[in-house]
Amino acid sequence: MIKPHFIFTSYKNSFSVKVKNLEKLTVEQIQTIERFVSQRKGIFDFNAYTFAIQKRLEFTAFVFLLKSVDINAYCEENIIEEKTYERIGFGQYKGMQYNELPNSYMLWLKDNYRGYDKDKLDKELKKRNL
Numbered sequence: 204m205i206k207p208h209f210i211f212t213s214y215k216n217s218f219s220v221k222v223k224n225l226e227k228l229t230v231e232q233i234q235t236i237e238r239f240v241s242q243r244k245g246i247f248d249f250n251a252y253t254f255a256i257q258k259r260l261e262f263t264a265f266v267f268l269l270k271s272v273d274i275n276a277y278c279e280e281n282i283i284e285e286k287t288y289e290r291i292g293f294g295q296y297k298g299m300q301y302n303e304l305p306n307s308y309m310l311w312l313k314d315n316y317r318g319y320d321k322d323k324l325d326k327e328l329k330k331r332n333l
Contacts, residue, residue, distance in 0.1 A: 204229065204232075205224060205227050205228060206275055206276050206277050207222055207224065207225075207228055207232060207236065207274070207276040207277070208222070208223040208224045208276065208277045208279075209221070209222060209223070209269075209276050209277070209278045209279070210223055210279055210280075210281050210332075211262050211265055211278060211279070211280050211281060212280075212281040212283060212331065212332070213259075213260065213261065213262065213280075214302065214303070214305075214306065214331070215259070215302070215303045216257065216259055216303060216304075216305045217255060217256060217257045217258060217259070217305040217306045217307065218255070218256060218258070218259070218260050218265065218306070219253055219254065219255040219256075219306045219331055219332070219333060220253065220254050220255075220265075221251070221252055221253045221281075221332050222236065222252045222253070222254070223252070225249075225252040226252075235274060236254070236274070239269075239272060239274060240254045240256065243256045243258065244256070244257070245257070245307065246306070246307050246310050246311075248310055248333065251332065251333055253332060253333055255305075255306030255307050255309070255310055255333065256306070256307070257305040257306065257307040257308075262278070262280040265278070266278050283330070288300060289301050289320075289323050289327075291304065291320075292320065293318065296308065301323060301324070301326075301327040302327065302330075304327070306331065306333060309324070309327065309328060309331065309333055310333055312324055313328055313333065
């Protein structure tokens with residue numbers, strides 16, 4: 204059986220994980236990952252093979268958490284340099300930098316926001332692989 208391959212990226216207030224080989228996993232493995240995300244009130248985006256959870260978590264803690272719930276996966280960490288200084292001009296996160304926004308909010312904006320600074324949002328989504 205193929206092990207899930209997770210690429211973990213940590214942000215200021217959240218983390219996201221890209222499932223690199225999602226299309227090769229069994230239905231049972233995908234359902235297990237979905238339950239893991241759902242129990243943590245996260246969002247799974249099947250179009251991007253990514254899930255995001257609005258909680259600050261380090262890579263080693265994520266790997267330990269997977270082992271504690273019996274998810275056997277290959278994990279690697281994606282370290283990004285945060286150089287975004289653009290600030291969001293609306294909503295509950297008004298004034299925060301785009302790179303500080305939780306992934307769950309970014310995914311919601313991706314589907315629901317059509318405002319004047321959509322290009323800034325798209326740039327940050329691309330940077331996060333969401």
